[in-house]
Amino acid sequence: MEFLYASEVLANGLMAGVMYSLVALGFVLIYKASGVFNYAQGVMALFAAMTLVGIMEGRVPFAHLINAAFGVHVSSFGWTVPGLFAILLTALIMVGLAIAIEKLVLKHLVGQEPIILFMATIGLAWFLEGLGDVMWGADVKVLDVGLPQGISETVETMTDNWLGYGFFIDRLDIWAAVIAAALVAALVGFSQYTKQGRAMRAVADDHQAALSVGISLQFIWIMVWSIAGFVALVAGIMWGTKSGVQFSLSLIALKALPVLMLGGFTSIPGAIVGGLIIGMGEKLFEYFVGSMVGGATENWFAYVLALIFLVFRPQGLFGERIIERV
Amino acid sequence: MKLKLATVALGAVMAAAPAMADLVVPNLSYRTGPYGANGTQYADGFNDYFTLLNERDGGIGGEKIQTPECETAYNTEKGVECYEATKGSGALVYNPLSTGITYQLIPKVSADKIPLYTPGYGRTSAKNGKVFEWVFNAPANYWDGASVAIKYLLDQNGGDLNGKKIALVYHNSAYGKEPIRTLQELSKKHGFTLTELPVDPPGQEQKSQWLQIRRDKPDYVLMWGWGVMNQTAIQEAANIRFPMENFIGTYWSGSEVDVKPVGAGANGYKALTFHGVGMDYPIYEDMKKHVIDPGKASQGGQYVGSVLYSRGMYAAVVIAEAIAKAQELAGTAQINATQLRDGFEALDITPERLAELGLPDFGPEIKMTCDNHGGSGMARLQQWDASAGKWSLITDFTEPDQEVLDPLILEDSEAYAKEAGISPRC
Numbered sequence: 001m002e003f004l005y006a007s008e009v010l011a012n013g014l015m016a017g018v019m020y021s022l023v024a025l026g027f028v029l030i031y032k033a034s035g036v037f038n039y040a041q042g043v044m045a046l047f048a049a050m051t052l053v054g055i056m057e058g059r060v061p062f063a064h065l066i067n068a069a070f071g072v073h074v075s076s077f078g079w080t081v082p083g084l085f086a087i088l089l090t091a092l093i094m095v096g097l098a099i100a101i102e103k104l105v106l107k108h109l110v111g112q113e114p115i116i117l118f119m120a121t122i123g124l125a126w127f128l129e130g131l132g133d134v135m136w137g138a139d140v141k142v143l144d145v146g147l148p149q150g151i152s153e154t155v156e157t158m159t160d161n162w163l164g165y166g167f168f169i170d171r172l173d174i175w176a177a178v179i180a181a182a183l184v185a186a187l188v189g190f191s192q193y194t195k196q197g198r199a200m201r202a203v204a205d206d207h208q209a210a211l212s213v214g215i216s217l218q219f220i221w222i223m224v225w226s227i228a229g230f231v232a233l234v235a236g237i238m239w240g241t242k243s244g245v246q247f248s249l250s251l252i253a254l255k256a257l258p259v260l261m262l263g264g265f266t267s268i269p270g271a272i273v274g275g276l277i278i279g280m281g282e283k284l285f286e287y288f289v290g291s292m293v294g295g296a297t298e299n300w301f302a303y304v305l306a307l308i309f310l311v312f313r314p315q316g317l318f319g320e321r322i323i324e325r326v
Numbered sequence: 327m328k329l330k331l332a333t334v335a336l337g338a339v340m341a342a343a344p345a346m347a348d349l350v351v352p353n354l355s356y357r358t359g360p361y362g363a364n365g366t367q368y369a370d371g372f373n374d375y376f377t378l379l380n381e382r383d384g385g386i387g388g389e390k391i392q393t394p395e396c397e398t399a400y401n402t403e404k405g406v407e408c409y410e411a412t413k414g415s416g417a418l419v420y421n422p423l424s425t426g427i428t429y430q431l432i433p434k435v436s437a438d439k440i441p442l443y444t445p446g447y448g449r450t451s452a453k454n455g456k457v458f459e460w461v462f463n464a465p466a467n468y469w470d471g472a473s474v475a476i477k478y479l480l481d482q483n484g485g486d487l488n489g490k491k492i493a494l495v496y497h498n499s500a501y502g503k504e505p506i507r508t509l510q511e512l513s514k515k516h517g518f519t520l521t522e523l524p525v526d527p528p529g530q531e532q533k534s535q536w537l538q539i540r541r542d543k544p545d546y547v548l549m550w551g552w553g554v555m556n557q558t559a560i561q562e563a564a565n566i567r568f569p570m571e572n573f574i575g576t577y578w579s580g581s582e583v584d585v586k587p588v589g590a591g592a593n594g595y596k597a598l599t600f601h602g603v604g605m606d607y608p609i610y611e612d613m614k615k616h617v618i619d620p621g622k623a624s625q626g627g628q629y630v631g632s633v634l635y636s637r638g639m640y641a642a643v644v645i646a647e648a649i650a651k652a653q654e655l656a657g658t659a660q661i662n663a664t665q666l667r668d669g670f671e672a673l674d675i676t677p678e679r680l681a682e683l684g685l686p687d688f689g690p691e692i693k694m695t696c697d698n699h700g701g702s703g704m705a706r707l708q709q710w711d712a713s714a715g716k717w718s719l720i721t722d723f724t725e726p727d728q729e730v731l732d733p734l735i736l737e738d739s740e741a742y743a744k745e746a747g748i749s750p751r752c
Contacts, residue, residue: 005541012533019531067626075628129358138362140557140583150565150591168540170565239530243561244587248360248528248554255531286534296498296524298534 015173017279023256024271033224040125042253049236083145094229141245258306264319352412354422359399370624371638381616387659451738453700456750464701472505473726488517493544498524529555536562556584564591581633593712602688605631609684696752
């Protein structure tokens with residue numbers, strides 16, 4: 001029976017890992033294209049999810065400001081928008097955000113040291129966090145785009161019949177795995193087999209060199225930030241469905257960091273494999289060792305696991321080995 | 327130019343600062359950050375009650391009350407900064423809604439001689455007024471809550487919990503660990519097995535804990551959570567089909583914010599509370615007339631009647647009553663912080679007084695003295711009805727097991743007195 005319990009923990013760890021990977025993917029995309037660690041990725045997920053709920057519920061953006069400025073009491077347009085259409089509208093808003101980021105921030109920082117760009121993304125995170133609150137309010141929002149939640153009775157019955165113990169697998173996690181697989185396949189295909197994808201990788205290698213061969217830095221950055229915005233939206237939907245759309249959603253970025261360290265900052269499959277290893281490792285450690293050391297080991301153990309991998313592969317499992325010649 | 331700027335700046339400061347004749351009750355609130363959704367509702371209730379007193383009664387004893395807000399983001403350092411920034415404005419009392427900030431402020435308020443009011447949170451042993459002269463935590467503290475929850479379970483099981491399994495899912499912080507000692511003592515007394523399951527904050531990922539609950543099949547789960555940890559735990563409980571009626575949250579795991587994201591799955595979930603909830607109290611007629619309709623409610627009054635709004639309002643009620651008592655004792659409306667401490671220590675909010683305030687049966691009787699800063703510790707349970715979208719009170723106010731709690735409070739407060747070099751008073 002102990003083995004079956006451990007197997008259930010392992011399966012759930014893999015599923016949790018997929019959820020971490022969804023966040024990590026956004027970081028990888030931007031890092032691949034610009035060499036920038038986008039500190040704002042978690043906040044982008046929050047902003048996207050807040051905007052999605054706002055659109056679905058027909059909320060008036062900036063209602064508090066409008067009410068305070070004009071002495072009115074507006075909060076809703078009085079309509080609701082179907083989930084799929086609202087997702088499309090939110091994706092468009094994320095494209096708009098990408099354009100604004102390129103025009104107002106990145107354009108002015110071409111050729112700067114990566115640390116300068118990193119600092120700019122910290123500023124962006126603070127700005128987006130405030131903008132989201134002002135636009136949609138700080139309340140916890142319920143997000144329901146029709147994704148199922150709760151125990152998968154099919155898995156429970158099947159495992160019970162085969163093994164004598166019904167496994168718990170959350171249906172939301174199964175959906176997350178399917179969506180993540182589709183997303184990764186699309187992103188890998190895009191970056192390997194399309195002209196824009198190859199241009200994206202060229203920009204990542206060297207801004208100036210990419211410019212000299214006629215690649216439009218402006219277009220590539222807008223494209224990449226738009227895709228990262230869409231990935232953030234997907235992560236926001238998954239995590240927001242799980243525990244409501246609220247500020248804490250931005251902190252899921254902390255879960256993505258060990259995944260990136262382990263999988264490598266430049267590999268899309270690495271984000272997935274890294275997520276699976278972290279998810280599986282932290283859950284099994286908690287199961288076997290947690291109770292001996294007071295529990296709640298998952299947060300720190302994920303980083304320990306990533307550091308152990310870094311000792312042997314500093315570039316991460318799938319990261320590109322950087323050799324700088326003097 | 328510099329002179330002009332300085333004049334403008336001075337004008338702005340003077341406009342923002344409370345008028346010198348007013349009574350100042352700073353509102354150390356948090357409307358941003360991971361716990362902003364909770365802090366916002368509480369802060370609104372706190373502000374609105376004082377606005378009601380100002381608008382309807384002209385303040386307390388003829389003195390208007392100012393509640394300058396300072397954003398802490400539930401961050402201890404920022405909370406201390408807010409305290410330092412506002413204490414010079416004639417602050418009478420602080421209510422920071424954070425156990426972490428409370429722990430940092432206890433030595434500061436003791437040195438500055440300003441009361442700290444922490445209903446349902448903070449340092450539990452501050453109930454001992456002999457040691458904690460400036461801290462008050464009536465009507466109930468964490469340990470009271472733990473004991474009342476166990477008393478309720480005893481009632482549900484014919485007075486016998488022997489052999490039962492109870493799991494405690496808690497926020498892995500000073501706050502979340504507060505009830506452990508009490509529950510351990512109660513488990514010895516009543517013979518139940520206690521399993522402790524910490525969740526690292528913020529608590530969005532709790533699969534391990536709930537898989538363990540699914541395997542161990544405890545009879546009951548208690549929760550000491552805050553913020554996103556609550557919604558995630560209730561969702562996970564629903565996911566594993568844990569019977570919601572056997573899942574009890576503490577005061578801070580029982581608001582609308584915690585259950586609504588889970589939808590129908592949260593139906594039947596229970597939580598502790600030390601006050602009433604909802605709009606069925608006469609006070610809301612006055613609130614509507616003097617605060618909401620004239621557009622003076624904090625944030626337009628969108629959370630009026632919610633659990634956390636009610637709690638913020640209740641904290642303001644107790645502070646306002648303490649101010650009135652202090653004015654009566656001092657013979658002046660312009661009281662200072664020391665006189666307010668005397669007001670707290672002589673406070674007696676009887677059921678009749680609560681009814682006069684438009685809040686019949688809203689809270690237990692609060693009677694504080696020099697040595698008892700925690701009141702009776704009475705709390706009650708509420709249950710969530712997902713289809714109606716509201717909490718219903720399901721028990722009367724219940725007294726905690728003082729036989730177990732009193733020695734624990736004495737032990738903890740005496741240890742603090744020794745550490746801080748405090749000679750017990752009263």
